[in-house]
Amino acid sequence: MMGYDYMHRVYNFSPGPAALPLPVLEQARDEFLDWQGNGMSVMEMGHRTASFEALAAQTEVDLRELLNIPSNYKVLFLSGGARVQFAMIPLNLLGDYGTADYVDTGIWAEIAIKEAQKYGRVNTVSLATWQTDPNAAYLHYTSNETIDGIQFHYIPETKAPLVCDMSSDILCQPIDVSRFGLIYASAQKNIGPAGLTVVIVRDDLLDRASKLTPTVFHYKTQAEKQSLYNTPPTYSWYLAGLVFQWLKKQGGLKAIAEINHRKAKKLYQAIDKSEFYHNPVQPDFRSIMNIPFTLKKPELDTLFLQEALQAGLANLKGHNLVGGMRASIYNAIPEEAVDALIAFMRDFETRYG
Numbered sequence: 050m051m052g053y054d055y056m057h058r059v060y061n062f063s064p065g066p067a068a069l070p071l072p073v074l075e076q077a078r079d080e081f082l083d084w085q086g087n088g089m090s091v092m093e094m095g096h097r098t099a100s101f102e103a104l105a106a107q108t109e110v111d112l113r114e115l116l117n118i119p120s121n122y123k124v125l126f127l128s129g130g131a132r133v134q135f136a137m138i139p140l141n142l143l144g145d146y147g148t149a150d151y152v153d154t155g156i157w158a159e160i161a162i163k164e165a166q167k168y169g170r171v172n173t174v175s176l177a178t179w180q181t182d183p184n185a186a187y188l189h190y191t192s193n194e195t196i197d198g199i200q201f202h203y204i205p206e207t208k209a210p211l212v213c214d215m216s217s218d219i220l221c222q223p224i225d226v227s228r229f230g231l232i233y234a235s236a237q238k239n240i241g242p243a244g245l246t247v248v249i250v251r252d253d254l255l256d257r258a259s260k261l262t263p264t265v266f267h268y269k270t271q272a273e274k275q276s277l278y279n280t281p282p283t284y285s286w287y288l289a290g291l292v293f294q295w296l297k298k299q300g301g302l303k304a305i306a307e308i309n310h311r312k313a314k315k316l317y318q319a320i321d322k323s324e325f326y327h328n329p330v331q332p333d334f335r336s337i338m339n340i341p342f343t344l345k346k347p348e349l350d351t352l353f354l355q356e357a358l359q360a361g362l363a364n365l366k367g368h369n370l371v372g373g374m375r376a377s378i379y380n381a382i383p384e385e386a387v388d389a390l391i392a393f394m395r396d397f398e399t400r401y402g
């Protein structure tokens with residue numbers, strides 16, 4: 050392709066919407082005006098056309114293959130983000146006024162808890178005491194706390210169906226889907242652009258909704274209509290499909306997991322070795338996707354971010370609620386980006402530490 054100067058692309062450590070794999074963006078660019086000889090862009094095409102339905106079906110096949118999703122699970126491609134699921138889950142699974150267990154791991158878990166409390170009783174479970182309710186309709190947990198940089202490296206044992214917010218770590222490594230009742234994830238980290246949410250739900254949970262559940266929010270409606278009950282975010286869906294194909298080309302989740310673990314290990318080692326940078330998370334719960342860190346001299350935060358950007362390292366500012374820095378190193382972040390970040394951090398420490 051002509052003309053684009055790749056020197057302008059930065060290493061983008063954004064927590065989400067986040068970097069997409071370059072080959073995906075290039076393919077989308079090449080197909081933008083005319084998708085597969087249709088004479089139009091995917092985004093100009095009806096969602097009930099044969100062409101789009103074929104794209105949708107292939108996207109689901111690819112995701113099922115990547116995650117090894119058993120046949121008794123439906124895969125839904127819905128609009129809205131994970132916050133819509135914060136409401137849809139209790140509406141669909143709590144019945145009228147039931148109780149659900151919610152594990153409190155951090156900022157996102159707490160937002161999910163607040164929303165669920167509108168629809169029923171929430172039993173808050175702490176990691177330390179793990180007191181679940183024997184009658185809980187489900188147990189909800191957040192596998193990766195994007196802001197706090199806390200990740201589960203095991204799947205909790207429960208009697209109640211397990212419901213998991215995997216927004217920021219889905220597809221980062223293989224998982225055993227059969228252990229879950231429902232998995233959901235906003236697209237804008239490891240799946241594609243914002244606007245799309247993937248829900249993987251076991252068949253027996255499709256039709257337990259409270260009577261008040263809006264039709265468009267009922268999992269059963271969406272499952273019966275192949276997620277085409279309402280108009281889905283078609284272009285995001287198409288890009289998610291390209292991301293899944295890219296992941297398959299990388300060798301699937303086992304291969305990407307190896308790279309992800311290596312990237313995270315390097316960065317944690319660099320932080321731990323230094324007297325200048327600090328990560329507060331207990332090693333067993335450190336995230337391989339979002340790595341927050343602080344500078345010993347917080348008055349240098351702004352300078353750190355300015356100089357990082359000049360070095361082509363963008364979006365390293367931590368979330369306002371916690372401050373400091375955060376490197377989000379999702380699947381699309383190449384290992385060279387992490388190497389460049391570590392080199393920059395060392396250099397900054399040498400000059401200002």
Ligand code: PMP
Nearest residue numbers: 130131132133157195216217235
């Ligand atoms: N859960 C987690 C773990 C997240 O990281 C986010 C977004 N950063 C959300 C939920 C909310 O997602 P959305 O903004 O797409 O509703």
